[in-house]
Amino acid sequence: MDFHLPKGVYDPGRDGSEKKIRECVICMMDFVYGDPIRFLPCMHIYHLDCIDDWLMRSFTCPSCMEPVDAALLSSYETN
Template sequence: MVTCIMKPETCTGISNRRNTKGTDSVREASSDPVGPPSYQEAFSVQAAPPLYHPSPSVTRSVTQLTEEEQIKIAKRIGLIQHLPTGNYDGCKKIRECVICMGEFMIGDALRYLPCMHTYHMTCIDDWLMRSLTCPSCMEPVDAALLTSYETN
């Protein structure tokens, strides 16, 4: 907070003033004419649609995917959601996600693959959207998951 003993025009810092249109504006006494965006400007920007990778060398926005690619991605998302999840409690032998190379912190959301490898949920979900193989042992996750549901 800036305390000013002089006239407001000579004070350095931030001063609130009313402009002629009746809306509040914040003017900084520095020579920088560009200030932060208004509330309307800041929240009028829409988030970009998510990007998907229908094949290893192709990246497209969800709005540019064909119907077949959308079906393939929906099946992949459904398959990924069937993999078991949990939270890191500090008792596991493995303490690092080999995808992001970050250590597991207590309470981190984890996903377990059928090959018994463990990763951060966000890391492995992104990986599996591109490749349905375990990043550590390269075992196909979809085949292992499907065989675990077979009945004899």
């Protein structure tokens, strides 16, 4: 499954919402500079592997329970 959601790397020096978020609520581990992360539409961030695994089971943000649009969760299997 390939999720159509923005991803990046954790950089606490960047401006933006990342600075306020210190840990991944799924695994409870602190983000470390360079960690692969994924952004949900609600702007919460998670470790890439943690959230991808989570989204296989639940289409809601684990922090705020905001639904993640199913269209963003579609795979490229139609190629």
